[in-house]
Structures are given as structure tokens and as C-alpha cells.
Amino acid sequence: MLERPAVSKRLVLYLDDTLFHRAGPKVFGAGTWRNAVRSTGRHVVYARSLNLVAICIRVDPPWGGMPLALPAAVRLHKKGEFTMPVLAER
Numbered sequence: 001m002l003e004r005p006a007v008s009k010r011l012v013l014y015l016d017d018t019l020f021h022r023a024g025p026k027v028f029g030a031g032t033w034r035n036a037v038r039s040t041g042r043h044v045v046y047a048r049s050l051n052l053v054a055i056c057i058r059v060d061p062p063w064g065g066m067p068l069a070l071p072a073a074v075r076l077h078k079k080g081e082f083t084m085p086v087l088a089e090r
Helices: 084-089
Strands: 013-020 031-034 046-059 068-077
Touching: 013 068, 013 084, 046 084, 068 084
Parallel strands: none
Antiparallel strands: 013 046, 031 046, 046 068
């Protein structure tokens, strides 16, 4: 399904973080994170969960339509450690 990109084409990568709602005293890496989906401009909502950073490769399907974002790597983002861009480099 995936072809090796030609020299003239660019490889587009997307970097995103998402909350994976798992919490508790035995869950490794769980922390309190700002929930961007439930927060508004005036009201900030926090959630206790895992924060996963994902790098996705953009694929334009040959049949047309919306481009697809296929996950290539996922890392756990822990409080007080590496930032998102540093995790993306690793």
C-alpha cells in the first residue's frame, strides 16, 4: 500500500499528543494533564491519564479522497522529563 516516496515528493509527518484515560496508583506514567477537548477559553479541565505522543505519516490514497495519517511511533510523555519535540526526535 505504501510506496517509497520519490525524490520530488515530501514526506509529511504529523506530531500530536492525546490523553489515554487510564489512572490509578498502579498505572505507570499517569499524571494530571490539561484536557484540550473539554476545556474552553475561560474554564480549564484537567484529567488524570496517560499522555501519549504520536508521530503519524501522511498518506494520500491513490483512489483520492481525504489523506490518511498512519501512526509510525508512539511514546509515553511523562511529567518533568522530555518535551514533545524531543520525544519526536527520539
